[in-house]
Amino acid sequence: MESQAEITFLGTGTSIGVPVIGCDCAVCTSDDPKNKRLRSSIHVATPEVSLVVDTGPDFRQQCLREGIRHLDAALFTHAHSDHIMGFDDLRRFTVRNDEQLEIYANAECLDRLHAAFHYIFNGENRYHGYLKIVPHPIHGPFAVGDLTITPLPVTHGKVETMGFLFARGETRLFAYIPDAKVVSEEAKALLHGIDLLLLDGLQPEPHWTHLSIDEAVALAGELAAGCTWLTHFSCRVDYKTIAPTLPDNVFLAWDGLRLQC
């Protein structure tokens, strides 16, 4: 079967990235490029569609690194700063006068985007060069080109958060859940037996708003996922130390990694 989608990890880091400002730990001072992590985000490309999930402060840098020149949509998992503060840099994807970017987020996240970027949402700046959007509150599955995207409710601190299940026709392609402590039973039912799962695995130690690596590995097993790539890492994750300890079908992602599915 030929590839139906290409996923690029734009960033695999937690809210403050790796290296962390002012941190002298072995990972933050490491030369290993797999220990350099911008804020978590993915790009998804199919034969018909190019979209991004989340636009943290590193979004411009990530687009330049990966040569992203066209987007049909931007999806948001939740309203934390490390996932939304690069929103204005989407402006480069609506430079032609007739272009508008489709924005998909839950109501709370749209409200936060509106509060932070009021000049984009109030429709006053319509001239060349400004970001022009069509906001879509997410209430259930939605289509972007040839993709059907189903929101996956998860628990992640106090902010309403979701992952996304991507399908093309009847085929489940993969799911992306970068920020979660608990994945809902509703989401688990949708994910059971999925071939490819991209999942929060913050660090070896437990954390109150994120899955630890052990918790993520256990969840991947419970879901009988074919292959799981962990993401959203803190500087407690040294690639070379942790990667060899994982089960055969669980891996650590890194910035710039591309997967076909």
Next chain:
Amino acid sequence: MESQAEITFLGTGTSIGVPVIGCDCAVCTSDDPKNKRLRSSIHVATPEVSLVVDTGPDFRQQCLREGIRHLDAALFTHAHSDHIMGFDDLRRFTVRNDEQLEIYANAECLDRLHAAFHYIFNGENRYHGYLKIVPHPIHGPFAVGDLTITPLPVTHGKVETMGFLFARGETRLFAYIPDAKVVSEEAKALLHGIDLLLLDGLQPEPHWTHLSIDEAVALAGELAAGCTWLTHFSCRVDYKTIAPTLPDNVFLAWDGLRLQC
């Protein structure tokens, strides 16, 4: 006379940086490191004080590049996204429980910061790792350690904007005005004859919210500034082409440039 302050240009780019996403112009595809521009910001260090002016989305990256590990204050020129959206990354400068960062901005900018980063301003997140701030609305000159800083009213589109004049004791050190179309008569009086001026010089062509290079050169002459470094450049500024055309006391800044004064 020994140096009283060191200025580092954290970024010298306009709102979308250089290279620009999706742009194939000669500057955006140039290998010259002086044509690579993060969003405009400076760091200022004196024997007593370390502060930053503006925290755009590149702020984390800029701190890592320049090894900034301590800040006493963050000043804001205005509320545009390219100057404020890295605000959350200041959290690494208040990691100790007793630390708070002094924030100086005009009322409009504080309101925008509050709207975008409500969880920092509402005082609910006081635990380790979150940004703890003391906001100061700017109404006139203020002191940060051994520096006296005077706001310089300027016109820059629709948003209330200022530059800053930095002095130590009776000595004017330098002024920084990254975003201006018109510098007020009040500001001109404060700046006349200043030794070192860091000034908006967006591009060769006129622009309705920024000084062009010719306009900036003319203003530097009118102010009888000793030495002027232009900043906040678009991709219409090729360093090697434009730099040689400037008067002997006017220069193009670049990311990472350090000046002593």
